[in-house]
Structure formats: structure tokens, C-alpha cells
């Protein structure tokens with residue numbers, strides 16, 4: 342039980358870290374990189390350059406993609422580790438076994454649609 346709790350905490354911390362990396366790199370792509378290129382004020386351009394830590398937009402996009410992939414993978418592990426809780430919740434709120442199975446199949450199909458394209462893009 343203690344080991345399981347430790348594993349959950351490690352997965353959740355890793356997930357948070359992946360969220361931080363993905364979110365910050367997204368900000369770099371969306372806000373800081375355009376500022377670095379197009380800002381009219383010199384100091385804004387220099388600040389944006391500094392914030393990008395000498396790494397170009399292409400690299401931030403790469404960091405963002407890998408952060409996102411790790412985030413999705415950890416999210417799947419997180420749900421698997423809490424499957425009893427998830428299943429218990431749906432058992433309590435959806436009495437019909439057929440409806441529950443349909444819901445799980447729909448969620449699985451969405452998960453596959455969300456993950457499979459990345460295998461071919463990488």
C-alpha cells in the first residue's frame with residue numbers, strides 16, 4: 342500500500358513537471374518567439390531573446406511536443422493506477438453494464454485517436 346502511494350506520488354509529480362515543461366514551451370512558441378521576431382521596441386526583443394535561453398523556436402516546439410507526449414503517457418498511467426476508483430465511480434452512477442462498457446469503448450477509441458497519429462508524426 343505504501344509502495345503504491347509512493348508510486349502514485351512519483352507519477353503525479355512527473356505529470357506536473359511534464360505540464361510545466363509543455364505549458365512553458367507552448368508560451369515560448371505562442372508569445373515569446375513572435376515577440377523576439379516582430380517587437381518594435383528593442384528592449385522587448387532583447388527580453389524575449391533572453392527568455393528563450395538561446396534556444397530557437399524550432400527547439401521549443403520540439404521540447405513542447407516531447408513534453409506533451411510524456412504528459413499523455415503519464416496521464417494514461419495515472420488513470421490505469423486509479424482504475425478501481427474510476428470504475429467504482431461509474432458503477433455508482435451508471436447502473437447499466439452495457440452503457441458503462443459503451444462509455445469505456447468510446448473513451449478507448451478517443452485515446453487511440455489522440456495517440457496513434459503521434460507515432461507516425463515522430
Ligand code: HEM
Pocket residue numbers: 360363364367368370371402405406408409410412413459
Ligand atoms: C499543458 C498543455 C498544453 C498547452 C498549454 C499547450 C499550448 C500550446 C501553444 C500555446 C501552442 C502554440 C500555438 C500557436 O502557435 O498558435 C502549442 C502548439 C503546439 N502544441 Fe501544444 N499545448 C499543450 C499540450 C500539447 C500536447 C499534449 C501536445 C501533443 C502531444 C501538443 C502539441 C503541440 C504541437 C505539435 C504544437 C505546434 C508546434 C509548432 O508550431 O511547431 N501540445 N501548444
